[in-house]
Amino acid sequence: MGAITLKESYPVEAGDFSTAGEASGKIKRVLKKLGIDSAIVRRVAVAAYEVELNLVIHSMGGHMDLIVEPDYLQLNVHDRGPGIPDVDLAMREGYSTASDDVRTMGFGAGMGLPNMRRNANDFSIRSTVGVGTDIEMGFKL
Amino acid sequence: MTAQRILELLDGRLLLGELPEEEIHSACGSDMMSDVLAFPKERMVLLTGLTNAHVMRTCEMLDVLLVVFVRGKIPGPDVLAEAEKRDIVVMATPYTLYEACGRLYSNGLPSGVSTQEGRCGEWVQSH
Numbered sequence: 001m002g003a004i005t006l007k008e009s010y011p012v013e014a015g016d017f018s019t020a021g022e023a024s025g026k027i028k029r030v031l032k033k034l035g036i037d038s039a040i041v042r043r044v045a046v047a048a049y050e051v052e053l054n055l056v057i058h059s060m061g062g063h064m065d066l067i068v069e070p071d072y073l074q075l076n077v078h079d080r081g082p083g084i085p086d087v088d089l090a091m092r093e094g095y096s097t098a099s100d101d102v103r104t105m106g107f108g109a110g111m112g113l114p115n116m117r118r119n120a121n122d123f124s125i126r127s128t129v130g131v132g133t134d135i136e137m138g139f140k141l
Numbered sequence: 142m143t144a145q146r147i148l149e150l151l152d153g154r155l156l157l158g159e160l161p162e163e164e165i166h167s168a169c170g171s172d173m174m175s176d177v178l179a180f181p182k183e184r185m186v187l188l189t190g191l192t193n194a195h196v197m198r199t200c201e202m203l204d205v206l207l208v209v210f211v212r213g214k215i216p217g218p219d220v221l222a223e224a225e226k227r228d229i230v231v232m233a234t235p236y237t238l239y240e241a242c243g244r245l246y247s248n249g250l251p252s253g254v255s256t257q258e259g260r261c262g263e264w265v266q267s268h
Contacts, residue, residue: 021198028202038204045202046178094265106191106199109175110267118179 006034006068012052012079014061017105024048027066027075034068036141043119044073044139050112051077051135057102058082059133073139075120083129091117091125142250144207144230147186150244151209151234157221158230161206167253170211170242174199182253188234188241192216197223205229211238 008030010023028045032038048064055062055077062079084090091113098108117123122138144160147153167182172191177199186207189196192214200208208224210216210233224231234241246252 017195021195021201025198025201042181042202042204046181049198049202050178092266093263094267105193106172106174106195109173109179110265111175111179115175115179 004067004069006030006066008066010064010066012055012059012062012064014056014059016056020053020056021049023064024052027064030066031068031073036068036073040073040139040141044075047116047119047137048075050116051075051137053107054112055079057098057107062132069141071141073141075137075139077133077135077137079132081130081132083131084125084127084133085129087125087127142245142248144186146248147207147209147245147250148232150248151232151236151241153209153232153234156210156215156231156233157224158228161230163206165206165250168242168245168250169252170238172238177203180253185253186245186250188238188245190214190238192220194220194223196220197227197229200224200229201227207232209234209241211236211241 012023024045027048028041031041031044059079060081065076067074089095093114094110096108096110102108116137120137121140124136127133142165144165165186166184168186169177170188171177172189174195181203185205187200187205188209188211190211192210207230213235215233
């Protein structure tokens with residue numbers, strides 16, 4: 001771990017589809033400005049967008065923290081519940097509890113969590129029902 | 142394939158922006174943005190029948206160069222405004238998603254999926 005280049009926090013409101021993606025868009029622009037390789041920026045942006053959508057669709061709100069170090073980038077996400085009863089099931093491609101409304105908007109295919117894991121170099125998830133979910137993603141720069 | 146060639150093959154109508162000069166290397170056709178996000182590709186055109194603002198937000202994350210709305214669908218001004226904010230070029234075609242993808246594929250534009258012969262790998266069981 002090196003010196004921190006940048007640390008920012010982005011709040012995400014529950015159920016607010018009209019702004020879903022704005023935090024991820026900001027993160028992408030910040031990383032581009034820092035001159036990070038475009039392929040890595042895209043991987044972070046996709047993972048950030050997936051997790052932001054999850055917060056909007058499934059959570060009671062939360063925040064995304066971006067920490068950039070010279071050779072490593074962390075995206076740490078915390079929400080205020082409701083928590084995931086079976087994390088292993090939620091990590092399976094194709095598993096989704098999203099509503100039909102969400103599906104008509106083009107999401108809810110059950111690809112979000114697996115896609116985050118696929119894009120990040122390091123991925124961990126902890127969830128407690130009634131408390132909330134923490135997702136930590138790490139990207140080598 | 143150039144964006145100009147795509148416009149010709151799809152009898153397209155340019156709705157926003159100027160056709161990019163850089164070569165387009167891959168294409169994706171889907172109404173499911175979750176699936177589009179799962180298979181990012183370089184220098185991509187997205188063909189879709191979904192006309193909401195999330196299409197543009199998804200395209201921003203993936204650096205999509207060009208969006209083609211199929212089946213004669215013209216998105217609303219709010220969606221075009223989202224595209225404009227992100228410098229995304231937008232086109233419409235009268236063809237269906239299937240036909241439009243077929244025209245591009247048969248003229249040499251690959252899917253860009255890196256796994257063997259465009260296959261996506263594991264089977265995915267819905268729950």
